[in-house]
Amino acid sequence: MNKIKIAVVAGDGIGPEVIESGKQVLNGVANLMGDLSVEFTDFPYGCDYYKKTGKMMDEDGLDKLQNFDAIYLGAVGSPGVPDNVSLGDLLLKIRRGFDQYINLRPVKLLKGAPCPLAGVKPEDIDMIVVRENSEGEYANVGARLYPNSPNEIALQTGIFSRHGCERVMRYAFEIARRENKSVTSISKGNALGYSMVFWDQIFNEVSKEYPDVETHTLLVDAAAMFFVKNPKRFQVVVTSNLFGDILTDLGAAIAGGMGLAAGANLNPEKKYPSMFEPIHGSAPDIAGKGLANPLAAIWSISQMLEFFGYEEWAKKIVSAIETLLVEKKTLTPDLGGTAKTEDIAPAILKILSN
Ligand code: GGG
Numbered sequence: 001m002n003k004i005k006i007a008v009v010a011g012d013g014i015g016p017e018v019i020e021s022g023k024q025v026l027n028g029v030a031n032l033m034g035d036l037s038v039e040f041t042d043f044p045y046g047c048d049y050y051k052k053t054g055k056m057m058d059e060d061g062l063d064k065l066q067n068f069d070a071i072y073l074g075a076v077g078s079p080g081v082p083d084n085v086s087l088g089d090l091l092l093k094i095r096r097g098f099d100q101y102i103n104l105r106p107v108k109l110l111k112g113a114p115c116p117l118a119g120v121k122p123e124d125i126d127m128i129v130v131r132e133n134s135e136g137e138y139a140n141v142g143a144r145l146y147p148n149s150p151n152e153i154a155l156q157t158g159i160f161s162r163h164g165c166e167r168v169m170r171y172a173f174e175i176a177r178r179e180n181k182s183v184t185s186i187s188k189g190n191a192l193g194y195s196m197v198f199w200d201q202i203f204n205e206v207s208k209e210y211p212d213v214e215t216h217t218l219l220v221d222a223a224a225m226f227f228v229k230n231p232k233r234f235q236v237v238v239t240s241n242l243f244g245d246i247l248t249d250l251g252a253a254i255a256g257g258m259g260l261a262a263g264a265n266l267n268p269e270k271k272y273p274s275m276f277e278p279i280h281g282s283a284p285d286i287a288g289k290g291l292a293n294p295l296a297a298i299w300s301i302s303q304m305l306e307f308f309g310y311e312e313w314a315k316k317i318v319s320a321i322e323t324l325l326v327e328k329k330t331l332t333p334d335l336g337g338t339a340k341t342e343d344i345a346p347a348i349l350k351i352l353s354n
Helices: 015-033 047-053 061-066 083-097 162-179 195-207 220-229 241-254 295-307 311-327 341-353
Strands: 002-011 036-042 070-075 102-108 126-132 136-145 153-159 183-187 215-219 236-239 262-266 274-278
Touching: 002 015, 002 061, 002 083, 015 036, 015 070, 015 295, 015 311, 015 341, 047 083, 061 083, 070 083, 070 295, 083 136, 083 274, 102 241, 102 295, 126 162, 126 241, 136 241, 162 183, 162 195, 162 236, 183 195, 183 220, 183 241, 195 215, 215 220, 220 236, 220 241, 236 241, 262 295, 274 295, 295 311, 295 341, 311 341
Parallel strands: 002 036, 002 070, 070 274, 126 236, 183 215, 183 236
Antiparallel strands: 102 126, 102 262, 136 153, 262 274
C-alpha cells in the first residue's frame, strides 16, 4: 500500500470549502484504487492566522511542511490584510522555499464547459502552460526610497538566471517531445531589453537540444490576442512568472472560467514537497455561502495524482469533471447550475464509481 502524506493549507475565503471537496474526492479515489492511502494534516495558515499572530505562517512553517509529500493549498487573501503580505508570506514563500520552479497550468476546454469565444470547439483549446515559478518578475527584489516625500521611488527588479530559464524551458521541451507537441515561448524582448532578450536567447539555445520539437516565439501582447483569436495555435507554452500568471487567467476565461482552472507548483526532483492549488483567489464575497465551484480544486487533485505516477486515475478525474459538465445536472451557479459546493464531490465520485 502506497501512502501520500498531504499538508493541507485551506487558507482564506472559499479556500476551505473547495479544499474539503478535493479531499473528499481524493479519499474516494484512494478507496477505489485500493492500493493508495492518503493522510491529510491541516495547517491553519492564512489571513485569520495573520490577524491572530501577525504572521501568515509559523516562523518554522517551511520546516513543518517539509515532511510532507505534497501541499494542498486553497486560497489566500482577505480584506484587511495587504495582498502583498497574504501572497508573499505564504504562497510565494512556499513556492520559493521549496524550489517549486515549475507552475503547470492546463488550459483545456472540456466538453460542456462554457466558452465565450464564438465557434470554438473543445479540441481548439488544449494547451499546457509551463510558467517559471521561482524568479522572474516575482523575485521580490527592490526597494522603496524617500517614503512620503515628493521624491518617493519604488524599484522592482526582475531576476532571470541562466539556470532558472534553462530548467523551465527544458521542462517544457520534455513535455512537448513526450507528447509530440510544439513549444511556444512567450516573452517581451522588444521592450524589456535585458531580461526578455536574455530569455529569448536562452530559449533559442535550449531549442537546439530538441531539434525534433517545433518551436514558436511570441511577444506577450500578441500572445494575449492569439489566446482569444486563435487558441488552437498553442500546445505547450513556456513563459515567465508574471506573464504566466496573467495569461493563465485569460486561459481560464476562455476555458470555462476560474472555477475550472487548476495549477501545480512542482519541484520535479521531489527534493521538496510540491503544491497543488486551484488558481483562483479567496473570493470573499461568496465565501461561506456554498456557491464556490470546487472543480478547480478537484482538478488539482488530478494533477497531484499525475505527479505521483497515477496517470490513469488523474485522467479519470478530469474525464469525470467533463461528464459532470456535459450532464449539466450538478453544477454550481458560475456554470449555470443550482448545486451547492458540497454537492460536487459526491457527484464526481458517483461518476468515478460507475
Ligand atoms: N489558489 C491560491 C490563490 O489564492 N492564488 C491567488 C493568487 O493571486 N495567485 C497569484 C499567483 O499564482 O501567482
